[in-house]
Amino acid sequence: MWEGMFDPNLYDQMHIEGQSAVALTVFAVGRYLDAYLKTFLISAEQHFMLGLPVTYYVFTDEPEKVPNVTLNAKRRLKIIQVQKYSRWQDISMMRMKTISEVIETDIRHHSGYVFCFDVDQEFKGRFGSEALGDSVALLHAHFYKLPKDRFTYDRNPKSKAFMQTGDFYYHAAIFGGLWENVKNLTDTCYANIMEDKLYDVEALWHDESHLNKYFWLYKPSKLLSPEYCWDPSIGDMTDIQVTRLVWAPKHYETLRT
Ligand SMILES: CC(=O)N[C@H]1[C@@H](OP(=O)(O)OP(=O)(O)OC[C@H]2O[C@@H](n3ccc(=O)[nH]c3=O)[C@H](O)[C@@H]2O)O[C@H](CO)[C@H](O)[C@@H]1O
Ligand SMILES: [Mn+2]
Numbered sequence: 441m442w443e444g445m446f447d448p449n450l451y452d453q454m455h456i457e458g459q460s461a462v463a464l465t466v467f468a469v470g471r472y473l474d475a476y477l478k479t480f481l482i483s484a485e486q487h488f489m490l491g492l493p494v495t496y497y498v499f500t501d502e503p504e505k506v507p508n509v510t511l512n513a514k515r516r517l518k519i520i521q522v523q524k525y526s527r528w529q530d531i532s533m534m535r536m537k538t539i540s541e542v543i544e545t546d547i548r549h550h551s552g553y554v555f556c557f558d559v560d561q562e563f564k565g566r567f568g569s570e571a572l573g574d575s576v577a578l579l580h581a582h583f584y585k586l587p588k589d590r591f592t593y594d595r596n597p598k599s600k601a602f603m604q605t606g607d608f609y610y611h612a613a614i615f616g617g618l619w620e621n622v623k624n625l626t627d628t629c630y631a632n633i634m635e636d637k638l639y640d641v642e643a644l645w646h647d648e649s650h651l652n653k654y655f656w657l658y659k660p661s662k663l664l665s666p667e668y669c670w671d672p673s674i675g676d677m678t679d680i681q682v683t684r685l686v687w688a689p690k691h692y693e694t695l696r697t
Contacts, residue, residue, distance in 0.1 A: 441664055441665055441667075442681075443681040448568055451570040451572075456492070461492065461495070462489050462552075464555050464556075465497045466480060466496065467500070467535055467538075468480075468498060469500060475695055478509070479688065481498075489572075490566075491569075493514040495516050497542055499535075500519065506519050520542065537626070539554075540623055540630060543622060548620075553618060554622040555576075558613040564685065565682045566682075571616070573616075573660075576663075577655050577664070579611070582671065583608075592645060593606055593644075593649065594643040599644075600643075600650070601650045602653070603656055606656045607655075607659070608663070610648075614664065614685075629654055633647070670684075670686050
């Protein structure tokens, strides 16, 4: 999906008539909560799936610290406590298991669609119902123009994420689709992550490597352009007419320790 390819009103009309409901999952564990969550949620209320019922699922180790954000009509927020793994790689990877569990116990009873987001980002423009689809993947802003041999797939044959060729390089900061498909995605990635642990290997880019392998084997039905997750530090914006969501500044040294 690129700006200019679609009529937003047609998508909105179709999803309002079809009574589509959307679940958004986001993790804010450890210092990521103070650093990013409030901006993420406030901006989502300004731009994410406006007009549709949205349930936010905020996963955190410190529920009492989740900011109080005023929500639009038909929108609600659920806070779910999770443990804080000591390694940031595990905080990131283990999201797959937690998302799968909450789809099973909660989401599937309320929302047809699920979108899973990193928290270190801010909505800036319409992120609307045109982004909904059976199985949705995002083109990584740093790779969408590069030749395939530059894609940073996992090249270790011992990892379940190993792959030699692929279609695109997908960004793990956003994926989504019908809950059935997101359930299958998270279950598959989690099983592969755990099998890697058994053999003491870790994929190059963690959950992102497993996500790329998954979307190579189970093709997504819809691709989002980097407008849907843009890094403002990229100088060349010739393809980008609208930034819908942007990366927030990363402060790995202070936030991940
Ligand atoms: C292009 C790139 O470099 N991608 C990798 C990088 O993305 P990122 O640098 O975007 O990862 P990240 O630091 O945003 O972590 C992913 C998400 O996990 C959550 N979180 C993570 C750590 C923490 O202490 N608390 C917390 O809540 C939070 O929602 C965060 O947005 O690192 C990730 C692992 O972390 C994956 O390996 C990604 O593939
Ligand atoms: Mn991130």
